[in-house]
Amino acid sequence: xxxxxxxxxxxxxxxxxxxxxxxxxxxxxxxxxxxxxxxxxxxxxxxxxxxxxxxxxxxxxxxxxxxxxxxxxxxxxxxxxxxxxxxxxxxxxxxxxxxxxxxxxxxxxxx
Amino acid sequence: xxxxxxxxxxxxxxxxxxxxxxxxxxxxxxxxxxxxxxxxxxxxxxxxxxxxxxxxxxxxxxxxxxxxxxxxxxxxxxxxxxxxxxxxxxxxxxxxxxxxxxxxxxxxxxxxxxxxxxxxxxxxxxxxxxxxxxxxxxxxxxxxxxxxxxxxxxxxxxxxxxxxxxxxxxxxxxxxxxxxxxxxxxxxxxxxxxxxxxxxxxxxxxxxxxxxxxxxxxxxxxxxxxxxxxxxxxxxxxxxxxxxxxxxxxxxxxxxxxxxxxxxxxxxxxxxxxxxxxxxxxxxxxxxxxxxxxxxxxxxxxxxxxxxxxxxxxxxxxxxxxxxxxxxxxxxxxxxxxxxxxxxxxxxxxxxxxxxxxxxxxxxxxxxxxxxxxxxxxxxxxxxxxxxxxxxxxxxxxxxxxxxxxxxxxxxxxxxxxxxxxxxxxxxxxxxxxxxxxxxxxxxxxxxxxxxxxxxxxxxxxxxxxxxxxxxx
Numbered sequence: 001x002x003x004x005x006x007x008x009x010x011x012x013x014x015x016x017x018x019x020x021x022x023x024x025x026x027x028x029x030x031x032x033x034x035x036x037x038x039x040x041x042x043x044x045x046x047x048x049x050x051x052x053x054x055x056x057x058x059x060x061x062x063x064x065x066x067x068x069x070x071x072x073x074x075x076x077x078x079x080x081x082x083x084x085x086x087x088x089x090x091x092x093x094x095x096x097x098x099x100x101x102x103x104x105x106x107x108x109x110x111x
Numbered sequence: 112x113x114x115x116x117x118x119x120x121x122x123x124x125x126x127x128x129x130x131x132x133x134x135x136x137x138x139x140x141x142x143x144x145x146x147x148x149x150x151x152x153x154x155x156x157x158x159x160x161x162x163x164x165x166x167x168x169x170x171x172x173x174x175x176x177x178x179x180x181x182x183x184x185x186x187x188x189x190x191x192x193x194x195x196x197x198x199x200x201x202x203x204x205x206x207x208x209x210x211x212x213x214x215x216x217x218x219x220x221x222x223x224x225x226x227x228x229x230x231x232x233x234x235x236x237x238x239x240x241x242x243x244x245x246x247x248x249x250x251x252x253x254x255x256x257x258x259x260x261x262x263x264x265x266x267x268x269x270x271x272x273x274x275x276x277x278x279x280x281x282x283x284x285x286x287x288x289x290x291x292x293x294x295x296x297x298x299x300x301x302x303x304x305x306x307x308x309x310x311x312x313x314x315x316x317x318x319x320x321x322x323x324x325x326x327x328x329x330x331x332x333x334x335x336x337x338x339x340x341x342x343x344x345x346x347x348x349x350x351x352x353x354x355x356x357x358x359x360x361x362x363x364x365x366x367x368x369x370x371x372x373x374x375x376x377x378x379x380x381x382x383x384x385x386x387x388x389x390x391x392x393x394x395x396x397x398x399x400x401x402x403x404x405x406x407x408x409x410x411x412x413x414x415x416x417x418x419x420x421x422x423x424x425x426x427x428x429x430x431x432x433x434x435x436x437x438x439x440x441x442x443x444x445x446x447x448x449x450x451x452x453x454x455x456x457x458x459x460x461x462x463x464x465x466x467x468x469x470x471x472x473x474x475x476x477x478x479x480x481x482x483x484x485x486x487x488x489x490x491x492x493x494x495x496x497x498x499x500x501x502x503x504x505x506x507x508x509x510x511x512x513x514x515x516x517x518x519x520x521x522x523x524x525x526x527x528x529x530x531x532x533x534x535x536x537x538x539x540x541x542x543x544x545x546x547x548x549x550x551x552x553x554x555x556x557x558x559x560x561x562x563x564x565x566x567x568x569x570x571x572x573x574x575x576x577x578x579x580x581x582x583x584x
Contacts (some may be wrong), residue, residue: 046178
């Protein structure tokens with residue numbers, strides 16, 4: 001996983017929860033792998049410290065629930081603060097990548 | 112705000128409930144693995160193989176749990192003991208590094224202690240006198256002019272006439288003393304019948320009013336110190352008090368020093384006593400080696416060795432020129448004064464120039480002891496009220512003509528601002544050294560750490576806290 005993506009794991013998790021609603025850890029991991037077309041070789045374990053950090057920041061909350069197969073799992077859901085944070089971060093991300101993208105578009109102008 | 116929330120959450124983690132959260136995490140991870148294995152099974156992978164694959168996709172379970180734990184709460188002292196032991200081990204293994212580090216720190220600490228204690232003595236420690244907080248120095252509030260010759264603040268210098276007048280009228284004080292510091296006087300001591308020790312050289316002295324020692328509350332360590340009776344008639348009291356330092360270092364601690372003859376600028380003086388070692392005079396950060404009565408002023412040399420010194424006590428007041436308006440606008444180099452109808456003229460290397468303000472020769476610094484029940488402002492107003500008859504315009508035209516400052520504060524103003532500057536520079540320098548040491552030490556340590564982690568078995572991402580979970584790597 002490249003450094004850029006590593007730093008944005010939190011953002012990816014928040015966006016996943018926004019799109020799919022409350023999920024448990026394994027579902028989040030699988031979803032990230034699927035969306036990225038398995039380009040993100042995520043060590044699934046790294047998800048849990050990331051989830052903890054998001055929870056400490058107040059952007060997600062967790063509660064015990066049941067998985068599809070009836071197993072006891074912790075379900076994570078986006079909070080109001082998390083939604084707000086995500087919106088802000090998403091805008092900032094678009095802005096930043098937009099600027100970088102413009103530089104990549106520059107053609108060779110010397111001729 | 113977010114950082115604060117995280118901080119608080121980790122702080123909360125310190126107080127209980129951690130075992131429960133650890134168990135919960137374990138259960139969560141178990142569920143994760145089970146879900147993953149189940150999915151592999153659904154895809155037709157055998158149960159054992161599915162479970163193995165699930166673990167592989169998860170990465171290190173222990174490592175995840177450890178990272179989780181670290182993030183959950185602070186570990187203020189959890190690993191402190193381990194770190195300490197680890198540090199000691201590394202230092203023991205690396206003797207050269209340890210030696211350099213210890214020496215660096217030792218020298219740094221030594222330099223700092225020395226500097227700080229010296230600066231403390233110079234800037235803040237009261238003089239070794241009786242109740243030093245009561246002793247105040249008098250300044251003229253109106254004039255703040257730097258003496259062209261000495262670089263000292265001219266507002267601390269008074270003429271003998273002003274001193275006499277103030278001494279008579281300022282009744283709120285226990286007394287006022289005057290002192291003129293003379294930097295470089297020729298001192299000669301010949302061997303005596305009982306001691307072979309002799310001295311010839313230049314020494315710093317103070318010529319002081321007779322009440323100097325009694326007012327400061329300094330007692331003789333040998334013989335007696337100057338008294339009012341030693342300061343009555345011009346040129347009639349050839350007596351001198353020596354510092355203990357001078358007596359020890361130059362006169363070999365001669366036990367019969369009282370009564371010995373000391374020549375100052377060729378004039379014979381009788382030693383009457385020795386001051387205690389703790390008292391070094393009224394000039395902070397400098398040692399005064401001898402004290403003679405004010406009335407013997409005629410036998411002392413002026414700042415630049417004029418012979419004989421100006422004799423204000425005789426009443427023949429010499430005028431002292433504050434500055435000489437030379438061609439380049441400043442400077443005080445002049446050879447003499449010539450009275451003319453338009454006023455005195457300075458004779459300078461470039462010819463005659465107009466003189467700046469003229470005042471009486473003023474070299475005396477005045478200290479007074481204020482009894483505890485008298486306020487500084489009250490004493491100041493009494494000084495100013497009584498100064499009305501002082502004929503000099505500089506004392507008349509300012510609303511606050513005299514100001515008082517406690518000695519510990521006045522020394523910063525009065526004597527050599529250079530001393531203060533140097534002290535502060537030294538202090539700043541030592542603080543810098545200290546900061547550099549503080550910054551260097553962890554860097555050196557982290558170097559050692561990095562080396563260790565580089566030699567750790569591959570697959571271990573970072574050196575684990577000392578001794579912890581080797582099994583993981």
